[in-house]
Amino acid sequence: MNSVTRRGFLAAGAATLASAQLPHAAFAQATPLALRATRRTLDIDGRAASVLGLAGPGGQGLVLDPGQRFRVDLTNDLDMATIIHWHGQIPPNAQDGVPDMPMPLLSPGETRSYDFQPMPGTFWMHSHIPTQEMQLLAAPLIVRSPEDLRADRQEVVMFLHDFSFKSPEEVLAKISGGTAHGASTAHDMSGMGMMQGMDHSTMGGMAMDLNDHDWDAYLANDRTLADPEVVQVERAGRIRLRVINAAAATVFWIDTGAVEGRLVAVDGHPVQPIAGTRFGLAMGQRLDLEIDLPGEGGAWPILALREGAKERTGLILAPPGAKVTRIAPLAQADAPPFDTDMAQEARLVAMAPLPDRPVARSQMLMLGGTMQPYRWTINGATWGDHQPVIARTGERVVLTFHNMSMMGHPMHLHGHVFQVVGLNGRRISGARRDTVYVPPMSMVDIALDAGEAARWMLHCHHMPHLATGMMTEFAVSA
Numbered sequence: 123m124n125s126v127t128r129r130g131f132l133a134a135g136a137a138t139l140a141s142a143q144l145p146h147a148a149f150a151q152a153t154p155l156a157l158r159a160t161r162r163t164l165d166i167d168g169r170a171a172s173v174l175g176l177a178g179p180g181g182q183g184l185v186l187d188p189g190q191r192f193r194v195d196l197t198n199d200l201d202m203a204t205i206i207h208w209h210g211q212i213p214p215n216a217q218d219g220v221p222d223m224p225m226p227l228l229s230p231g232e233t234r235s236y237d238f239q240p241m242p243g244t245f246w247m248h249s250h251i252p253t254q255e256m257q258l259l260a261a262p263l264i265v266r267s268p269e270d271l272r273a274d275r276q277e278v279v280m281f282l283h284d285f286s287f288k289s290p291e292e293v294l295a296k297i298s299g300g301t302a303h304g305a306s307t308a309h310d311m312s313g314m315g316m317m318q319g320m321d322h323s324t325m326g327g328m329a330m331d332l333n334d335h336d337w338d339a340y341l342a343n344d345r346t347l348a349d350p351e352v353v354q355v356e357r358a359g360r361i362r363l364r365v366i367n368a369a370a371a372t373v374f375w376i377d378t379g380a381v382e383g384r385l386v387a388v389d390g391h392p393v394q395p396i397a398g399t400r401f402g403l404a405m406g407q408r409l410d411l412e413i414d415l416p417g418e419g420g421a422w423p424i425l426a427l428r429e430g431a432k433e434r435t436g437l438i439l440a441p442p443g444a445k446v447t448r449i450a451p452l453a454q455a456d457a458p459p460f461d462t463d464m465a466q467e468a469r470l471v472a473m474a475p476l477p478d479r480p481v482a483r484s485q486m487l488m489l490g491g492t493m494q495p496y497r498w499t500i501n502g503a504t505w506g507d508h509q510p511v512i513a514r515t516g517e518r519v520v521l522t523f524h525n526m527s528m529m530g531h532p533m534h535l536h537g538h539v540f541q542v543v544g545l546n547g548r549r550i551s552g553a554r555r556d557t558v559y560v561p562p563m564s565m566v567d568i569a570l571d572a573g574e575a576a577r578w579m580l581h582c583h584h585m586p587h588l589a590t591g592m593m594t595e596f597a598v599s600a
Contacts, residue, residue, distance in 0.1 A: 154193040154235060155179060159204050159228075159249075159259060166339050167348045171287060174200065174259035176247060182344075183261035183279075184247075188268045192240040195233050203227035204254060208263060209406065210245040210390055210556040212537055213238040215576035220250050220536065223577050223595075241539075242267035243390025244364040244408040246281075250579075252370075252589040253290035258283055258344075260368045265390075275362040275412065278353050280437055281344075282365070282426050284337040284372040297334045297586050298496040331493060331529040332430035332459055334371045334586050340435040340451075342426055347451045350423075351437040358417040361439065363424065364410050367403045370585035373460045373530070373559075374426040375402045376409065377436075381422050383411035385470075391539065391554040392473035402429070402460040404532035406557040406583035413439075420444045427457035460530070462561045464545045470553035476541045476569055482517035487594075489525040489533075489560060489582075496590060498527070498582065504591025511580060511596045513572040522567045525560040531587065532559045533566075535596060537578040540570035557583055575600040 155178060162175045178184045186192065192211070198204055205227050207219035217236050221227055228234055240263075248260035262279050270277070286293050343351045355361065363383070365376050378399045385396040387410035388403075395412075403409050415422065421444040425436035432452040440446055461467060491498035501509060513519045520543065523533050534557040542552030544567030560566045581593030 154195045154237075155184060156197065157184065157194050157206075158197045158199050159206065160199045164344050165349070166285065166287075166341070167346055169287070171285070173285075174249075174254060174257045176206065176259065176261035178261070183281075184263050186240060186263075186265045188242070188266055188271065190240075190265075192236060192238050192265075194236045196228065196236065197233040198228040198230055201230055202254075203229050204249050204251060204259065206247050206259075207250040207536070208236075208245065208247050209534070210243070210408075210539075211238070211240055211263070212539070212573065215537060215574050215578065218536055218578070220579050223579065240265045241390060242270075243387060244279075244366065244410055245390050246366045246368060246408070248368065252585045253294075255368075256286075256290040256293065256370045256585055258285070262364070262366055264364060270362070273360075273362070275360045276355060277362045277364065278437075278439070280342050280363060280365045280376075280424065280426070282367050282369055282372075282374055282435065283341045283344075284335075284369040285339045285341055286335075287338050293335060294586055294589060298590070332373075333428070334584075337372070340369075340372065340426070340428060340433050342435040342437050345435075347435055347449045350435075350449070352421075352440050352446055353437060355415060355439045355441055357415065357441045359415045359441070361413040361415065362410060363413055364408065365403065365426075366408045367405055369405050371405065373402065373404045373429040375400055375429060375457050375460065376411070377425045377427055378411065378413060379423055379425065380419070381413055381415060383413045386410050386412050388470060388553045389555040389557060393553050394471040394473060396469055402466055404460065404530065404557070404559040404583070405585075406532050406534050407555075407559070415439065415441075421446050423449055425449070427453065429457050429460045431456055460561075461559060464561060464564065464566075467542060467552060467559070467566075468545055468550060470542070471551060472541055472554045474554065475551050476554070476571070479518040479571075481520050481569070483513055484520045484522070485511055486522040486524055487511065489523055489527060489531050489592075491527040491529065491587070491592070496586075498531075498587040498590055498592035500580075500592060500594045503594075505593050506591070508594040510577070511594060513596065513598050515572055515575050515598055515600055517572045518569065519572055520567055520569050522565055523558070523560045524565045525562055528562045529584075530559055530561045531592070532557050532583040533580070534583045535568075535570070535578065535580050537576070538570045538573055538596070540568040543567050543569045572596075572598045574598065
């Protein structure tokens with residue numbers, strides 16, 4: 123890892139998976155991998171920040187090679203209970219990582235074992251306690267495929283987050299205009315008061331709410347543009363960039379600048395390649411870009427632009443001897459709102475679509491909410507008053523998310539991979555995903571085959587929305 127500056131006293135705490143070329147040798151299967159929920163210290167613009175993290179054998183996160191099982195012993199080194207969700211993967215329900223659905227929180231000092239066959243692709247893992255995820259208790263989970271080895275591309279991970287020096291409880295209180303009550307678990311949901319300080323845009327003449335909060339920093343691999351990650355690459359090198367939006371409440375545009383990328387996967391699942399220099403992703407989503415670097419020239423910044431605002435973060439791809447120039451953390455102009463017309467989503471076509479089958483069950487889910495009071499709902503209810511979405515194992519199910527609010531919602535379903543099959547009533551054969559962004563005043567249809575008979579979470583991945591109850595359950599029976 124080659125950094126613009128050295129931060130020796132924080133190096134151990136700030137170590138990341140992201141800039142390293144991922145190893146080709148598989149981990150030994152004889153013993154489980156050790157993963158620890160820990161505290162660590164970051165240097166954020168010259169100020170020490172105490173955050174949480176998930177430390178694996180090589181730093182933050184885990185990398186699995188082709189055919190390797192997800193055999194992990196998770197130890198809680200924190201002084202508080204926690205639980206980790208393997209976002210986008212389909213473990214047995216007991217290993218999914220949601221408080222008391224069905225397993226309890228992991229107590230301080232406790233170790234819990236996990237063992238399942240993972241899907242290949244770009245995934246991540248995070249606490250399913252909103253306040254802990256807001257403290258960066260999250261990390262990449264990369265599962266490599268045989269095709270990745272044959273492609274022989276240098277792999278780079280860009281892990282995005284928004285960050286506040288204030289406690290999550292203080293942030294939630296400021297967002298809501300009231301007093302935060304903790305949201306200590308995903309099932310501890312409290313009503314909150316009035317919204318303050320929103321960023322607004324317009325959609326069809328109506329005010330659209332983009333950003334709940336102006337965060338203190340926007341991070342790529344735990345760093346800001348004041349001291350970005352500099353990834354050593356070869357001239358004319360071939361890169362696979364895996365981008366993960368782990369932010370609590372920020373949508374980003376990924377801008378490759380002077381080099382064109384090819385979008386080849388979303389949420390870990392291949393799509394027909396799309397060329398371009400700017401692609402967006404909402405909270406919880408991932409995208410994979412293939413980049414073929416020029417044989418000449420200097421360094422190549424890869425930036426993440428906050429939607430509707432000037433703030434940005436990113437990393438820099440730099441061949442040996444290239445001059446790395448400082449990039450301002452504020453752009454000259456606001457980045458546009460993300461995919462309000464769903465043009466990006468409409469272009470995505472799954473390489474392996476769901477097979478055609480009769481639809482056994484359809485249901486519409488109304489996404490609602492207001493800023494004053496700050497309350498976000500699914501079918502008019504928050505968690506605890508919700509009515510489960512029901513299905514039977516093996517049924518083909520179509521769910522329609524109808525967003526009647528003026529804020530977008532990235533909707534995440536646990537335990538299943540779905541395909542986007544409709545946008546505002548127009549049928550498509552879209553991407554396979556686990557998290558789909560539903561813009562204001564829009565409808566998105568998803569199709570899936572109901573899996574293991576169990577209770578699976580279905581929720582908005584905007585943390586303040588989740589923390590105030592915007593979730594239900596997908597209840598599958600045998």
